[in-house]
Amino acid sequence: MPSRTVTVGSASGLHARPAALFVAAAGAQPVPVTIRTGDKKPVPARSMLSVLSLGAKFGTEVTIEAEGDGADAALDELATLLARDLDEDSEPAASGG
Amino acid sequence: MGEALHGIGVSSGVAAGPVYRVAAPPRLPERVAVPADRVDVEIERGAMALAAVVADLNRRAGAADRPAVVEILRAQAMMADDPVLRDSVTELIRAGADAAHAIDRAFAAHREAFAAAGGYLAERVADLDDLRDRAVAFYLGQPMPGIPAPGRPFVLAARDLAPADTAVLDPTTVLALVTEEGGPTAHTAIVARTLGIPAVVRCPGVLRVAEGTTVAVDGGAGTLWVDPSQADLDALMARDAERQERLSRSAGPGRTADGHPVALLANIGSASDLSGPAGDAAEGVGLFRTELLYLDRATPPAVDEEVATYSAVFAAAAGRRIVVRTLDAGADKPVPYLNHDVEPNPALGVRGIRLGWRQPDLLQAQLAAISTAASRTAAEVWVMAPMIATAAEAARFRDYCREAGLVKAGVMVEIPAAALRAESILSEVDFISIGTNDLSQYTFAADRQCGALADLLDPWQPALLELVAACAEAGKAAGKPVGVCGEAAADPALAVVLVGLGITSLSMAPRAIPAVREAVAAHALPDSQRLAAAVRGAADAIEARALARRHGAFHDPAR
Numbered sequence: 001m002p003s004r005t006v007t008v009g010s011a012s013g014l015h016a017r018p019a020a021l022f023v024a025a026a027g028a029q030p031v032p033v034t035i036r037t038g039d040k041k042p043v044p045a046r047s048m049l050s051v052l053s054l055g056a057k058f059g060t061e062v063t064i065e066a067e068g069d070g071a072d073a074a075l076d077e078l079a080t081l082l083a084r085d086l087d088e089d090s091e092p093a094a095s096g097g
Numbered sequence: 098m099g100e101a102l103h104g105i106g107v108s109s110g111v112a113a114g115p116v117y118r119v120a121a122p123p124r125l126p127e128r129v130a131v132p133a134d135r136v137d138v139e140i141e142r143g144a145m146a147l148a149a150v151v152a153d154l155n156r157r158a159g160a161a162d163r164p165a166v167v168e169i170l171r172a173q174a175m176m177a178d179d180p181v182l183r184d185s186v187t188e189l190i191r192a193g194a195d196a197a198h199a200i201d202r203a204f205a206a207h208r209e210a211f212a213a214a215g216g217y218l219a220e221r222v223a224d225l226d227d228l229r230d231r232a233v234a235f236y237l238g239q240p241m242p243g244i245p246a247p248g249r250p251f252v253l254a255a256r257d258l259a260p261a262d263t264a265v266l267d268p269t270t271v272l273a274l275v276t277e278e279g280g281p282t283a284h285t286a287i288v289a290r291t292l293g294i295p296a297v298v299r300c301p302g303v304l305r306v307a308e309g310t311t312v313a314v315d316g317g318a319g320t321l322w323v324d325p326s327q328a329d330l331d332a333l334m335a336r337d338a339e340r341q342e343r344l345s346r347s348a349g350p351g352r353t354a355d356g357h358p359v360a361l362l363a364n365i366g367s368a369s370d371l372s373g374p375a376g377d378a379a380e381g382v383g384l385f386r387t388e389l390l391y392l393d394r395a396t397p398p399a400v401d402e403e404v405a406t407y408s409a410v411f412a413a414a415a416g417r418r419i420v421v422r423t424l425d426a427g428a429d430k431p432v433p434y435l436n437h438d439v440e441p442n443p444a445l446g447v448r449g450i451r452l453g454w455r456q457p458d459l460l461q462a463q464l465a466a467i468s469t470a471a472s473r474t475a476a477e478v479w480v481m482a483p484m485i486a487t488a489a490e491a492a493r494f495r496d497y498c499r500e501a502g503l504v505k506a507g508v509m510v511e512i513p514a515a516a517l518r519a520e521s522i523l524s525e526v527d528f529i530s531i532g533t534n535d536l537s538q539y540t541f542a543a544d545r546q547c548g549a550l551a552d553l554l555d556p557w558q559p560a561l562l563e564l565v566a567a568c569a570e571a572g573k574a575a576g577k578p579v580g581v582c583g584e585a586a587a588d589p590a591l592a593v594v595l596v597g598l599g600i601t602s603l604s605m606a607p608r609a610i611p612a613v614r615e616a617v618a619a620h621a622l623p624d625s626q627r628l629a630a631a632v633r634g635a636a637d638a639i640e641a642r643a644l645a646r647r648h649g650a651f652h653d654p655a656r
Binding site (some may be wrong): 010011012013015016017018019024025043044046047048049050052053055085087 | 168172173176178179180181182207210211213214216217218221394396397434
């Protein structure tokens with residue numbers, strides 16, 4: 001199954017703002033995507049509660065997996081998002097709102 | 098006038114309107130066996146309850162204007178809209194549960210995971226409980242728990258208000274706050290004073306008043322009238338208008354009746370807090386909280402940004418005195434890049450200046466930025482450190498300030514140890530400022546967030562005033578200023594007591610200044626001193642208030 005392993009790049013971890021952005025992006029993909037830390041059970045990436053429960057911090061390695069048409073493109077997009085510091089990125093949006 | 102209920106007035110002003118309660122969370126009903134042919138309907142009802150919560154949160158997010166609030170509400174909506182949660186509710190109903198119990202159990206599974214993770218996630222457990230309560234309430238046809246939205250301005254009644262409730266309070270629709278529990282330093286009081294709406298706490302019976310009944314609230318006297326006549330209402334409003342008018346005319350520096358100066362200063366978090374007539378009324382800033390610059394971000398602010406922020410605030414202070422408190426993070430104000438360890442007891446942990454000792458580069462950078470901004474302004478900049486416990490710590494902080502080129506260095510007194518050793522602390526620094534809220538918490542071993550302990554946290558507690566007196570006496574001996582910058586300073590009658598104890602400045606929310614100015618000006622210093630001595634001898638806070646009332650400290654010239 002296609003997969004990507006990335007290091008969480010958001011300074012506050014996969015919490016709050018970064019988690020919300022990631023879950024929304026995962027929900028927009030044409031294929032179901034799962035996410036896991038280490039050898040733990042994969043959870044659906046479009047589930048906010050499951051993603052939060054991973055407790056992934058800055059620097060935690062996470063693995064995302066998907067199957068089917070468009071899986072690779074979906075994983076590439078989500079891997080890029082995970083590696084970015086989403087706290088930083090969203091600051092201008094927050095202060096402009 | 099109709100039936101009157103009495104509590105403690107914590108934010109002055111008069112307002113009248115229909116009363117609505119913060120709905121209590123629903124109780125789970127008895128389990129109901131769902132007949133086989135009704136399972137699909139029950140699944141549909143469970144899904145509808147979750148969808149209603151999502152729609153309600155998104156509607157509130159759409160109506161909110163503060164970005165931080167919008168973000169909180171949207172994140173909560175995403176949690177309630179979770180496909181995994183929905184699926185487990187469905188499965189539980191198929192396995193025989195009714196929707197209310199299915200919702201409860203589906204949330205419970207995530208609740209457990211959150212609680213086990215600790216830290217940030219453990220703090221989100223309350224959010225999950227709130228979402229569960231909302232969904233169950235919808236399913237049962239009960240009002241959603243939380244702040245009501247009757248569609249017209251109203252008086253909000255509650256057992257007590259949590260920070261989560263007040264984050265979304267809209268001062269244009271909430272006319273006044275009345276709580277059955279809580280205390281003068283609890284969250285409700287602070288929020289009401291900041292929003293400038295009347296508030297009464299510890300008002301028994303308010304939750305028995307039928308929803309929609311017109312009530313009048315006097316947040317100064319601490320009275321609530323149920324269903325007053327129009328004539329009574331008019332008289333009350335006229336008296337309040339007169340009071341407002343009188344206070345708006347009050348101006349100038351704080352003085353006792355016999356002319357002793359008492360500086361009346363503002364507590365602020367940003368330059369905007371000093372804008373308008375309320376800000377103009379202040380003789381200066383007694384507490385500039387610098388946390389805003391550090392919270393809600395992933396890395397410390399850059400030097401330029403820090404200097405720019407301080408410069409803007411100093412410019413707003415326009416030549417007046419401004420006391421800057423260095424970063425007071427930790428406990429209820431975590432900052433991600435400060436490497437907080439998980440602490441079993443954060444209020445007693447590494448917070449305030451203790452984080453500065455651990456990361457001196459951050460403290461030094463802040464002091465340098467303050468110094469740079471100070472050199473470019475006409476404002477008189479003083480600096481103080483939070484959570485100082487010993488004279489050695491005070492000396493160390495003073496050395497950092499001097500290295501940065503800052504002339505006036507002081508410390509906050511929030512820890513009883515510091516109050517007891519005020520004299521040796523004052524031999525190291527130029528001034529002290531008493532944070533009565535934390536000093537209460539640490540003196541009485543009573544968590545500020547704990548509504549059930551509000552009695553102990555009452556700023557009229559004689560033991561607290563004893564520590565304030567020790568600081569004031571040390572200040573007098575050293576010839577150095579001793580201020581109060583906690584909620585106690587905003588209570589006009591208590592302000593008179595503080596002046597009598599020897600406090601030289603009072604710092605509060607800018608809106609509270611006119612009423613405090615009036616109260617201070619109504620008493621000559623020897624009167625205040627007699628009152629202070631009497632109050633120190635009181636057995637408890639209730640007796641202390643009663644004594645002050647007898648001494649005329651609650652005197653309102655309009656009555």
